[in-house]
Each structure stands twice: as C-alpha cells, then as structure tokens.
Amino acid sequence: MSSTLILHHYDSSPYAEKIRLMFGLANLSWQSLLSPVWLPRPNVDPLAGGYRRIPVAQMGADIFCDSDLIAMEIASLAKQAELNPKNASPEAKSIAQFAEGEAFFAAVSAVPPLRLLSTMLLKFGPIGAFRFIKDRGELLKGSDAKRPNLEQSQALVEDLIGRISKQLDQHEWLDGNAPSAVDFSVYHPLWLHVNCSRRELQCDAKVRDWFQRVAAIGHGQRHEISQADAFSAAKDAQPRDISDSAEHELLNKEVAVSPSDYGFVPVQGKLVAVNQKRIIVARDTENFGLIHVHFPRENYSINAQE
Structure with missing residues (x-):
C-alpha cells in the first residue's frame, strides 16, 4: 500500500x-x-x-x-x-484552541463587510459569491457558534495577536525553539484574515517576523x-x-x-x-x-x- x-x-x-x-x-x-x-x-x-x-x-x-x-x-x-497537536504544551495548546475557536470565526467577521464582499466578488464572481455565502450558511446551520460583530471580531483578532506576541517573548516559535503543529493552528486564522481583507497583518515586528517565517516553510x-x-x-x-x-x-x-x-x-x-x-x-x-x-x-x- x-x-x-x-x-x-x-x-x-x-x-x-x-x-x-x-x-x-x-x-x-x-x-x-x-x-x-x-x-x-x-x-x-x-x-x-x-x-x-x-x-x-x-x-x-x-x-x-x-x-x-x-x-x-x-x-x-x-x-x-x-506535528501531533496532542503533544503541545498546555500553554501553547491554549493559544491554538483560542485561535481555532473564537478567533477563527472572528478572522472573517473582523473584515469590514464591504471589503469582505468585494473580496468574494473578486474571487468567485457574483454567482459564486452567492453560492459561497449560501453554502457556509448551511455549514453553520444548527450550530451554537455565533459570529461576533465587527467590533468584537476585531478585538478577538487583536487578542490573538497579543497572545502570540507574549508567547514569542519567551520562545522563538509558539511552543519552543522549533516550529510545531501549534504554529500552524495559530497561523491559519490570521492567514484567512489577511486573504479576506487583502491587507497586511496589523501587528508588531515580532509577530510579523513569525508570520513570515511560518509562510516561508512552504508546502513540501x-x-x-x-x-x-x-x-x-x-x-x-x-x-x-x-x-x-x-x-x-x-x-x-x-x-x-x-x-x-x-x-x-x-x-x-x-x-x-x-x-x-x-x-x-x-x-x-x-x-x-x-x-x-x-x-x-x-x-x-x-x-x-x-
């Protein structure tokens, strides 16, 4: 096999x-x-x-x-x-859970609505944007997850960036001195946010350097x-x-x-x-x-x- x-x-x-x-x-x-x-x-x-x-x-x-x-x-x-997320330290695992929980849903809704709509229109066209919105509505149907409003979402993204910055005060990567599953779990909601907003990530130099280092790892x-x-x-x-x-x-x-x-x-x-x-x-x-x-x-x- x-x-x-x-x-x-x-x-x-x-x-x-x-x-x-x-x-x-x-x-x-x-x-x-x-x-x-x-x-x-x-x-x-x-x-x-x-x-x-x-x-x-x-x-x-x-x-x-x-x-x-x-x-x-x-x-x-x-x-x-x-690369096994189960092996992360408790502190790093906490950041990853926040990133893939509250912050993940905030990553999209932190983008101003007109900017987000223009991103979808550019990517999918009018019919595709409609299909995408409808499909994601079906995906979340029946879920307890509630999308925060713009102000709440932006605060959650800022909170995530602050947690990353604090963790990078202690380590080169989010769970020590080498990249791990935690870096990728925390990176991808911010990658989504950047792609939806079509703007650079608003963060300090330390977080920006980490963000760029993760991206530079590539896809094998x-x-x-x-x-x-x-x-x-x-x-x-x-x-x-x-x-x-x-x-x-x-x-x-x-x-x-x-x-x-x-x-x-x-x-x-x-x-x-x-x-x-x-x-x-x-x-x-x-x-x-x-x-x-x-x-x-x-x-x-x-x-x-x-």
Missing part, C-alpha cells in the same frame, strides 16, 4: 493551509486533488460518505477527516512528534492528481489493519458519526474501532469496495443508526 497521502482540498481553505504547511515542515511528498469550494464535492463525497468539511486526506482505502487527525497521520508518517513536494487517480487508489487497496479499539456499546453496529460543533452531516457505516484518539467507521461501497473513514474522538459524536 502506498504511504503517500492524498489531500482533498482547495487552495483558499485555511484548514488545508494548516495541513499544507505541515507537509512543508516534514518535507513530505504528497498528492493534491483540488475540490470545489462549495458542495457538492464529487471527488471526496463518495469516499468520505458525505462528510461536510475540508480538507480530507486519503491513503488508499483509508479516509481521514478533520485537520487534527490528518496532522496526527502526518506526524506518524514523518516520525515528527512535534506537491503533486497534482486527478479524481480518477484518487478513486483508483481507493479501489485498488484494502483498509489498513485496526490495531487498537476499546469496548463500546455500538462496536460492530451501524452508526452515524458527525461533528458535535458544526457541519453536522453524519457519515453512516459500521463502527469497527473506537478509542481515546479516534473513531473508525467501515463503509461497503459499490465503486470502491470496503472503505474505512477515520475521525478524531474529540468533538465527534457516535449515534446508533436509525
């Missing part, structure tokens, strides 16, 4: 940028399959069973959902523990492939062996797994493994045979399929 990861992504996806930079730090060769910015995504939907978010990674007949789980796979593949060895290539990789492989599973009342039963914060579209299949770190669901597909879809245990729910 090939050990090369396929990343289903689009270039302006902030969470995909987080993963692409991890490939860069690890200097890994990886395969890129560009996805549509909005649904449907014909390259990934049949593989991941309708999982709503991007990016999704693939290794043969194993599909990995959520950027934290993809990061763990990259850390294992590259044998670089610093990227190779574009086709949808047919990804589908063949799934069809020609078997899921990897399951090495670790705890007891669970729904083990080997039909379940629905979905995020517990937003993007609630469930993936259905047989629960074949669950432990403290991940959930694995088996899907029997007509086109690819057996597929295993992996999710992180944290922030995902398992429910009996009705």
Whole structure:
C-alpha cells in the first residue's frame, strides 16, 4: 500500500493551509486533488460518505477527516512528534484552541463587510459569491457558534495577536525553539484574515517576523492528481489493519458519526474501532469496495443508526 497521502482540498481553505504547511515542515511528498469550494464535492463525497468539511486526506482505502487527525497521520508518517497537536504544551495548546475557536470565526467577521464582499466578488464572481455565502450558511446551520460583530471580531483578532506576541517573548516559535503543529493552528486564522481583507497583518515586528517565517516553510513536494487517480487508489487497496479499539456499546453496529460543533452531516457505516484518539467507521461501497473513514474522538459524536 502506498504511504503517500492524498489531500482533498482547495487552495483558499485555511484548514488545508494548516495541513499544507505541515507537509512543508516534514518535507513530505504528497498528492493534491483540488475540490470545489462549495458542495457538492464529487471527488471526496463518495469516499468520505458525505462528510461536510475540508480538507480530507486519503491513503488508499483509508479516509481521514478533520485537520487534527490528518496532522496526527502526518506526524506518524514523518516520525515528527512535534506535528501531533496532542503533544503541545498546555500553554501553547491554549493559544491554538483560542485561535481555532473564537478567533477563527472572528478572522472573517473582523473584515469590514464591504471589503469582505468585494473580496468574494473578486474571487468567485457574483454567482459564486452567492453560492459561497449560501453554502457556509448551511455549514453553520444548527450550530451554537455565533459570529461576533465587527467590533468584537476585531478585538478577538487583536487578542490573538497579543497572545502570540507574549508567547514569542519567551520562545522563538509558539511552543519552543522549533516550529510545531501549534504554529500552524495559530497561523491559519490570521492567514484567512489577511486573504479576506487583502491587507497586511496589523501587528508588531515580532509577530510579523513569525508570520513570515511560518509562510516561508512552504508546502513540501506537491503533486497534482486527478479524481480518477484518487478513486483508483481507493479501489485498488484494502483498509489498513485496526490495531487498537476499546469496548463500546455500538462496536460492530451501524452508526452515524458527525461533528458535535458544526457541519453536522453524519457519515453512516459500521463502527469497527473506537478509542481515546479516534473513531473508525467501515463503509461497503459499490465503486470502491470496503472503505474505512477515520475521525478524531474529540468533538465527534457516535449515534446508533436509525
């Protein structure tokens, strides 16, 4: 089985940028399959069973959902523990959680509305901008996440920059003297903010230097492939062996797994493994045979399929 990861992504996806930079730090060769910015995504939907978010990674007949789980796979593949977000220090982990929580949603709404609209029109055109707004509204439907107003959002972005600056008083990078998963988790909301505002990041020289150093890491060895290539990789492989599973009342039963914060579209299949770190669901597909879809245990729910 090939050990090369396929990343289903689009270039302006902030969470995909987080993963692409991890490939860069690890200097890994990886395969890129560009996805549509909005649904449907014909390259990934049949593989991941309708999982709503991007990016999704693939290794043969194993599909990995959520950027934290993809990061763990990259850390294992590259044998670089610093790329596993679970290994971050408590202080650095706190900054990353703030960046990917409150500050992430603020990164977009901190941009004045007319400026944000003009960015979307430039990127997608009038029809595309409408589709993008509609799609993201569907993504957040039913979520408790409430987008802060302009003033609140700008304060949250300033707060994040202040936390970064304070951390850089003590370390060269956010979790020590070498780059790690934390740097990428904190960088990508600010990268999103810069792309939406089309202006340089407003910060002190120390944070600006860190921001530029993260960007300079690059994306490793990227190779574009086709949808047919990804589908063949799934069809020609078997899921990897399951090495670790705890007891669970729904083990080997039909379940629905979905995020517990937003993007609630469930993936259905047989629960074949669950432990403290991940959930694995088996899907029997007509086109690819057996597929295993992996999710992180944290922030995902398992429910009996009705």
